[in-house]
Amino acid sequence: MKKTKNTPNLNRRNFLAGTASVAGLAATASIVPITIANANHKEGSKGLPDFISWKNRDALIVHSDKGIETHRSAIGEGLVTPNANVYIRNNMPTMSDAQIGDRNNWKVSIEGVNNPKSFTLAELKAMGTTTMATVLQCSGNGRGFFEHKPRGSQWKTGAAACVMWTGIPVKTLVDACGGITSGTTFMTSAGIDHEPTGLDPMKAMIERSVPKEVYKDAILAWDMNGVPLPNSHGGPLRMITPGYFGINNVKHLGKVSFTSEESQVKYMKSSYRISPIGKKGSQYPSCWEMPVKSWITRPTDETGTVKAGKVQIVGVAMGGTRKVRSVKVSVDGGKSWKKAKFVGPDLGKFAWRQFVFETTLSAGTYNIASLASNGRDKQPELRMENRRGYAHNGWKDHSVNITVV
Ligand SMILES: Nc1nc2c(c(=O)[nH]1)N[C@H]1C(S)=C(S)[C@@H](COP(=O)(O)O)O[C@H]1N2
Ligand SMILES: [Mo]
Secondary structure, eight states: OOOOTTSOOOSHHHHHHTSSOHHHHHHHHTOOOOOOOSTTSOBOTTSSBGGGTTSOGGGEEEEETTEEEEOGGGSOTTSSOOGGGOOEEOSSOOOOHHHHOOGGGOEEEEESBSSOEEEEHHHHHHHOOEEEEEEEEOTTTTGGGOTTOOSSOOOSSOSEEEEEEEEEEHHHHHHHTTSBOTTOOEEEEEEOTTGGGTOOHHHHOOEEEEEGGGGGTOEEEEEETTEEOOGGGTTTOEEEOTTBOGGGSOSSEEEEEEESSOOOSHHHHTTTBOOOTTOOOTTSOBSOBOOOEEEEEESOTTSOOBOSEEEEEEEEEEOTTSOOOEEEEESBTTSSOEEOEEESOOOOTTSOEEEEEEEEEOSEEEEEEEEEEOSSOBOOSSOOOOTTOOOOOOTTTTOEEEEEO
């Protein structure tokens, strides 16, 4: 059949993109229908919430107006994930232009330093600049593989992106404020996106504490892949905590403080705790450091027919807080493994690396898996069962089944 602009191409990807009726297909295609929970987030013409109508619909799976995932095959063949394809995870609604006001006048205060001070974005830009690549990944990425059906977006691989951030190193700011107050243990970052909601800050403020040492790597970013940080990604300013899960990368940043205690807000104290199924509480570890992880991006059941012969198995691998050292690939469901080759630029230990494994496959079905190591840890076979489905890096669930013809 000749493909024209108006002829729907019913491969799996367009199916999920839902050009006709997403809800109508939900029953057959196992997708969660779009729910628009917030009145400010009207569904736009493309089936994306209005506040991200500029994004690439075909690259995204809409779980809700607060959770939008990147297709496995759309995280970017070019190492860095294009902004239009980057996932969105909101606990609070994205702030609007009207709520943000003049971006250069956005203020952030620095506390728990010897000379506490408030800076405008314009002042920060005059004080220091650097660019770095990090993997931004939601703690719940991979939740969709858990069998006990944890509450929350059923992410598979796509609540993750590799992004180039430009901003000021936190260390530069700390030095300008006379150094960190002694006796502090945590770097605590607070967003102000709860303010327009009028909700109780203890319940709604995104305030996250991480070990103080993270400040040496952290930056306050105003630019994402070469453009001013979009509102939906926390514009005009967000915290970047390299190697740490998404939630610690606080958007719409209003305050950074060095503290002796962890924040007492709900999003620190009770949410994002990795607890056994059926248990919860602040005694369990917080979603902080990301573990080593990798997954295959092509071929997958989304990328179409695989022809017998030479095949390129392509994916991404991240080391967490350490540099990723090696990746192995299996085409027989983990019975045997062979070393894959890293390709493309190395953007530092907090970025991910692309890998390729070239092989020859004859007609048949295959389970393809990847297994990364950072020299200290390697991916386990199985997920670590936990109540909310956090921190999944097991290789088995992340494998793909393909048919070669
Ligand atoms: N202020 C604020 N920061 C936030 C959030 C939020 O809702 N508000 N969501 C967090 C979560 S859970 C994740 S995974 C990342 C998502 O970042 P992104 O939407 O830019 O992909 O931002 C984190 N920072
Ligand atoms: Mo997240």
